[in-house]
Amino acid sequence: MSRKLMSLICLGMYCLCLWLAVQTVEKVRQISPGVSLRYTQALTGEQVKKAQTYIKSSQNTDGLMVTFWEETQVAVRSPVSTRTCTDVCSIGFCGTAHDAYGASYVVGTAPGSGDTSQCAVSTALAWQLFGSTDILEQALTLDPDTEDARTYRVCGVFVSETEQILYGVETTAAFQLLELTHVSRDNPGQSVQQLLAAAGLAQPDQILYDAALAWVLSALIGIPELLLLLCAGCRLLRLFRNKSLREVIGFGIALLLVCLLPTGLASLPGWMIPNQWGSMAAWHSLLSAAGDRLTEWFALCPTARDVQLKGEAAQVVVFTCGSLVFAVAACLSWGSSVKTKGKRSLCPYDNHATLNL
Structure with a gap:
């Protein structure tokens, strides 16, 4: 019961951190829209x-x-x-x-x-x-x-x-x-x-390119969401002992992720999407563009709005890291509780078999 409670607490903290990150990204978008x-x-x-x-x-x-x-x-x-x-x-x-x-x-x-x-x-x-x-x-x-x-x-x-x-x-x-x-x-x-x-x-x-910062932060907060979905999918697959059923459910989860990929990419600007996913040069160009944007942003003489913008961006990073930590903790706690429950369910059977012998 304690492990289940711990997983629920971690899940609640994950949702809280993710909600705070989303709200802060909206503030960043409001501060500098262009x-x-x-x-x-x-x-x-x-x-x-x-x-x-x-x-x-x-x-x-x-x-x-x-x-x-x-x-x-x-x-x-x-x-x-x-x-x-x-x-x-x-x-x-x-x-x-x-x-x-x-x-x-x-x-x-x-x-x-x-x-x-x-x-x-x-x-x-x-x-x-x-x-x-x-x-x-x-x-x-x-x-x-x-x-x-x-x-x-x-x-x-x-x-x-x-x-x-x-x-x-x-x-x-x-x-x-x-x-x-x-x-x-x-x-x-x-x-x-x-x-x-x-x-x-x-x-x-x-x-x-201040608006690009909001787009980058929006992509950043999508990482803990994807991580939790993957961990939850893997844990659910382990609950099914039938191999054929497990393969069907795994295919359904993979198909769902593929269907959601275009929606996620549509929320990003074109310069953040590589032209060739398998080309290392395309990824290197994308990272260079993102690095140039960050270098320009940190090199400016700060105005009052710039100081506020940097503070909000730092909060988004902190909240996102917190949601990542709590997502992993929730998945590990849930997995541990499932394993413990499985072992306890085998104990009465093993004792009864020992007595019969």
Whole structure:
């Protein structure tokens, strides 16, 4: 009974870790849904307008969307509470707020596209300035006591443990960061080059395929699911003593896995699927592409969103490893309980045979 209980506990922990991994992957997908382009020199207003013109034109057959944004440290003051927070992470965007910084809102929502009069603040900043998150329509002043002072109305409060503010800016701002969404899953690099050529933008200093990270993590959490299915199938086969029946059931399990393979591959981008499964060169090219994506991702100068993204990715890896450990433990405990039960069932028969002799 103790072994059965242990296998049930391990199975429950496996499900919990796997559920947490799936939820965290969704957060990763929310934080960075596309491709991030990084420039060391700020783009000109003409380049920004030209890119926006292309996005709205009929030439944009793929439906690409672009958001320009910047991140700086500013001071924020509340005229009502007269409190001031310094070194606040400010994110100014031109486009879609969610693409610049994806977050979960507890009150209100993010500023709309083209709205340069409202802002959204983090829960940490709301508590610092007002002692509450019920602060919709409150006024906030950025860079007070300077010539660049500007005032916004709060339209939303999002979850964050650091002081942050998100607001819309004009196209003339000094943008160095660009987010491209609705890119091709199979060939995101082609979408990037298409925008650069049409908008007359120079090659960025860094190209981060952030959406690919969510796809990689989605493939990673599929490993413990496959492992548990294989272990459970092997254990079930051992329960049947009839060899013919065992072969039929084994063939059915193998056929089920083959049928599920196309569905699993369809959830992955094309660049993650090797052209020739038996070619070592194809697998080497796939691993090289994945390594390049990780190298680019870890080499960037981190923004607030990048730090959050790395933290969520690390959690996915931890939860996935935990689910793997509990999957193996559940299978081993279940197998041990089956063997113990089989041995105990033979004991009365053996004793009775000994007495008769």
